[in-house]
Amino acid sequence: MLAQRKVILMFFWLFISVFSTARANDSEKLDIMHHIQDAHEWHLWGGHSNPTSIYLPVILIDNGIKIFSSENFYHGIERKVVVEGGREEVYWEGVGPASGYAMMHEKIYKLNEGKLTFHGKHASNEMPLDFSITKNVLSLFIGAVLLLIIMLSTASYYRKNGAVAPRGIAKFIEPLIVFVRDEIIKPNIHGPKHTRYINFLTTVFFFILINNLLGMVPVFPGGANLTGNISVTLFLAVCTLIVTLLSANKNYWKHIFATPGVPLALLPIMIPIEIVGIFTKPFALMIRLFANMTAGHIIVLSLISIIFINKTEAWGLLSVPMALFISVLEILVAFLQAYLFASLSALFIGAAVEEDHH
């Protein structure tokens, strides 16, 4: 009975907190969106007035390559403009090597006669090609280095000891690799052809997994919402699409352009649908990973934000356990999404290389 009352009370709190979030002003809402998006700095701690951040290098291609620290924006000139709809927006005008550029919402614009011009809500200035080492890029590098360390040390264990029972890190990694091969690749890509796709699919699986897990670490080397960034998932989905199309056999194309068992009159309808279907599958892959990881980050951040929105530590009693619960759930999701991405990629590739059964 007591437990039941507790649960009811918790839901009541949650209800209130949701309303409080809804009441929160725009800057706090922006904060969550800001945290899940890319940035040119890696914010460690401190508020708006005295932040401690790692300022990452900005690399612009605009009549040659220009490299400078993003500090030149964040410690540049703060400018406020009122955009359409009456909302006040802030942008940073660069100083030093960054002069002539401005950054607004982490986007870098080229100043036109020393200022940004607005068209509606967005700046209409020219944008230089931005190849900066952003927070996500740095996180990507950290994840890649971690992955290399883990996998190469596993490989070196086998090189040193030969074909023996795994120990240490190999004991943890080997079952995962065998899982990817036996549970993801083999059931979806039939026959001996599956060996051709082991490299790609295993790399995809571990790339997503390590970046998902790194994203769940709240302090410095982690916390970037890399796999929840559309650019990363877009790239991975395009890879799957390319691999699928390159390995597609005659049977696959026949199913698209002359689906067996479909009357000739229906083909004009079927062919466009099938062609769209080629692209919707990887598109769904892209959106799934992006939305899952972003949603996870938003939920955790929202729960933590309850404390700051209400400005009382007491809310921590509710929000911290719930954030912890969601974080643990997100670890499951991290594995699940890596599994799903690799598994569905294998499914699509498997469908493309399937031999005719009719």
Added chain:
Amino acid sequence: MDLVTPSYGLLFWTGLTFCLLLFVLAKFAWKPILKQVNERSKKIDDALKEAENAREEMKALHSENERILKEARAERDAILKEAKDAGTKMIEEAREKAKLEGTKLLEAAKSAIQSERNAALSEMKAQVATFSVQIAEQLVKESLTSEAKQQALASKLAEEIKLN
């Protein structure tokens, strides 16, 4: 809308990193690891098969041993039986022989005794005859020395005859 707009900077870096990772991991991680895993699973399969074979062989060997042991045991039994038989036979023979020898000896002894006895008897007879003759001689000599005695003897003899 920023959320779903890909940025080519990140796209570029992701592509670069992923391709490098794919290359390095494929060459230096997945290939050697899976090779070793396959090798190990093959090794384990082989070892299992070998163990199975060894067990079969052991079983065969065991039954062979059993057979040899059985044979040996049978042979031993046969030998023992033979030896026993031979022993019994020998003992029997020896006993027979001894018995025969004994009988023979006994026979010989008996005949010797008989002959001895016969000899002794005949000697005794001769002796007795001699003694008798001597006694008779002496008796005769003595009795016949006096008249009275001769008389008495005569009467005695006569009496004896009468009584008889």
Added chain:
Amino acid sequence: MAVFGSVAAIGAGLAVLGAGMGIGRIGGSAVEGIARNPEASGKIQTAMIIAAALIEGVALFGVVVGMLGASE
């Protein structure tokens, strides 16, 4: 603008509702299938997760559209 955000949020909620029902049915059927045929549990699980992921993908489209509406 605020009204549009709220409408989008309702839309996202509806998408989640549909997906929840769909995934719930998949889960229920999968459990039933496993109960009837425990040997096939591995295959059923895989099929279940893939089907759930496909539905979830559709739901996430809705959620993303909702988020876009809210951030617009």
